Amino acid sequence: MDGKIHCDICFRPASRKLPFLCATDARNQLYEPRLRHAEGLLQNDALSHEIEALTTEDPTASLTDEEDTSIPPFTESTSPTSPPDDRTPQQLAYDISLTLSTRDATLARTAEIILKADALRLSVTRARASIAARKADLAARQRALEKARNGLAARQQKVLDDLAKASKMSTYRWNHAHALTVQARAFLCYQAAELYGLQR
Numbered sequence: 001m002d003g004k005i006h007c008d009i010c011f012r013p014a015s016r017k018l019p020f021l022c023a024t025d026a027r028n029q030l031y032e033p034r035l036r037h038a039e040g041l042l043q044n045d046a047l048s049h050e051i052e053a054l055t056t057e058d059p060t061a062s063l064t065d066e067e068d069t070s071i072p073p074f075t076e077s078t079s080p081t082s083p084p085d086d087r088t089p090q091q092l093a094y095d096i097s098l099t100l101s102t103r104d105a106t107l108a109r110t111a112e113i114i115l116k117a118d119a120l121r122l123s124v125t126r127a128r129a130s131i132a133a134r135k136a137d138l139a140a141r142q143r144a145l146e147k148a149r150n151g152l153a154a155r156q157q158k159v160l161d162d163l164a165k166a167s168k169m170s171t172y173r174w175n176h177a178h179a180l181t182v183q184a185r186a187f188l189c190y191q192a193a194e195l196y197g198l199q200r
Contacts, residue, residue, distance in 0.1 A: 047103050054096045 044106065047099060047106070051096070051099050051103065054092065054099060
C-alpha cells in the first residue's frame with residue numbers, strides 16, 4: 001500500500017477537501033436512500049388518497065357507475081379487473097380496515113423511528129456535553145498545573161533562602177553564646193586567682 005487515501009468506489013486519490021469520496025460518488029451513494037424515501041412518500045400519499053376515496057364512496061351506489069373511466073384503488077381483496085361497484089359493503093369495510101391497518105402500521109413504524117432518532121440525538125447531545133465538561137475540567141487542571149509550575153521555583157528559592165537565613169542566625173547565636181561563655185570562664189578564673197592570692 002502507498003499510504004494514500006483513495007475513493008472507495010472510483011479509487012481517485014483523495015485531497016484535503018475530499019478526504020473519502022468524490023462529489024460524484026457521494027451523490028451516487030445518496031441516490032438510492034433518497035429514491036426509497038421518495039417512494040415511501042408517494043406510497044403514503046397514495047394510501048391517503050385511497051382512504052379518502054374509500055371513506056367517501058357510497059356502498060349502495062347503482063351499477064351505472066361502471067362506465068366511469070377512473071381506475072379504482074387496488075387492494076388485496078379486489079383484483080385489477082373487477083369493478084369497484086361489485087364489492088359488497090363487507091368488502092368495502094374490509095378494504096377500509098386493511099388500508100387503515102396499513103396506514104397505522106406505517107405511522108407506528110414512523111413514530112418508532114422518530115423516537116429512536118430523538119433518543120440517539122439526546123444521547124449524542126449528552127455525550128457532547130460530557131466531552132465538553134471533561135475538556136473544561138482538563139483545561140482547568142492544566143492551567144492549575146502551569147500556575148503551580150510557574151510558582152514552584154520561586155517558592156523553592158524562598159524556602160532555601162529562609163533555611164540559609166535561619167542557619168546563619170543559629171550560627172551567630174551559637175558563636176555569641178560561646179564568646180560569652182569564654183568571657184565568663186576567664187572572669188571567674190581571674191577572680192579565683194585573686195581570691196587565693198595566686199600569682200603568675
